[in-house]
Amino acid sequence: MSEEIKNEEEKVVETTSAPAADAPAETPAETPAAEPVQPAVSETQPQIIVQKERGFSHYVGFALLCVLCICFFFMPGIALTFGVSRIVDLNGAAAWIFSAILSLIIWLIFKLKVKGFKKSFYFYIGLCVVVFALLIAIEVLTEKLNVFANILALLSGAGA
Numbered sequence: 152m153s154e155e156i157k158n159e160e161e162k163v164v165e166t167t168s169a170p171a172a173d174a175p176a177e178t179p180a181e182t183p184a185a186e187p188v189q190p191a192v193s194e195t196q197p198q199i200i201v202q203k204e205r206g207f208s209h210y211v212g213f214a215l216l217c218v219l220c221i222c223f224f225f226m227p228g229i230a231l232t233f234g235v236s237r238i239v240d241l242n243g244a245a246a247w248i249f250s251a252i253l254s255l256i257i258w259l260i261f262k263l264k265v266k267g268f269k270k271s272f273y274f275y276i277g278l279c280v281v282v283f284a285l286l287i288a289i290e291v292l293t294e295k296l297n298v299f300a301n302i303l304a305l306l307s308g309a310g311a
Contacts, residue, residue: 222306226279228254230286233302243308250306 222229228250236246258275265271290298 223279223283225250225254226282226286227257228252229302229306230282233298233305236301236305241305243306246305 229246231253232241232246232250235241235249241249257278258271261271261275261278262268265274286298286302289296
């Protein structure tokens with residue numbers, strides 16, 4: 152829209168300056184007071200913005216995605232915590248804290264070894280995908296372990 156207004160301004164300036172250059176020089180007394188050239192204002196149609204109201208399911212879905220993203224980011228620490236929980240009993244709060252600390256330590260190791268924040272983050276996300284794939288493989292190959300059910304129970308505090 153602003154480009155159209157600029158183009159119209161240029162056309163108005165060109166059309167008003169071209170005849171003045173071709174015309175013979177007038178005396179200053181005959182020249183009317185210099186009026187600023189104003190572009191022709193075009194009528195614009197009112198814009199109608201339709202915003203759909205979001206229901207309860209939208210916010211529940213967004214909250215679920217946030218929780219899943221957090222769990223995915225802590226996946227290496229959660230996997231190690233799950234391994235430790237098979238040896239030692241942990242409650243839900245201890246499992247989350249232990250998982251977060253382990254994940255941040257693993258990410259810090261990536262940060263120190265791989266130069267650049269963005270590149271280290273990509274390598275860490277790649278590690279998260281590999282760990283997730285390993286957990287899926289363990290879930291499929293073993294019938295008794297129920298990895299994801301036990302991890303959910305561990306992180307919610309029901310596994311203790």
